[in-house]
Amino acid sequence: MLTLVCPVCGAHGDETDFHAGGQAHIRRPASHDPEHISDQEQADYLFTRINPKGLHFERWRCDRGCGKWFHAARDTVTLEFKAYYGITELPPPDIMAQARGAWADYFKARQKAAAKAGAKS
Ligand SMILES: [Zn+2]
Numbered sequence: 001m002l003t004l005v006c007p008v009c010g011a012h013g014d015e016t017d018f019h020a021g022g023q024a025h026i027r028r029p030a031s032h033d034p035e036h037i038s039d040q041e042q043a044d045y046l047f048t049r050i051n052p053k054g055l056h057f058e059r060w061r062c063d064r065g066c067g068k069w070f071h072a073a074r075d076t077v078t079l080e081f082k083a084y085y086g087i088t089e090l091p092p093p094d095i096m097a098q099a100r101g102a103w104a105d106y107f108k109a110r111q112k113a114a115a116k117a118g119a120k121s
Helices: 040-045 101-120
Strands: 001-004 010-015 016-021 054-063 069-075 081-086
Touching: 001 081, 040 069
Parallel strands: none
Antiparallel strands: 001 010, 016 054, 054 069, 069 081
């Protein structure tokens, strides 16, 4: 049984009190310019998912509390939740540092983009 805590309202419960929404941090490819999206980009958006053994990042919705979506970092081996964070946020830095493989690459790219955006403003 999975036990979760909603980071928005603080509701506690098992996985039946929440709705699993699949992989976190999936971004739709440039939907403002659909003619320039390649078939591969569209296929990756629709079908390609990270499926690691170990630390994974997921979307969950608080069904019996506030009804809000949030992100959770969960170890797929131990089933332990490591962190909960907002739907528009990145995981806490110590959790991102533990990410491996495709997740590590993703967070490095996001942090680099955020630093570049911060440097412009
Ligand atoms: Zn909630």
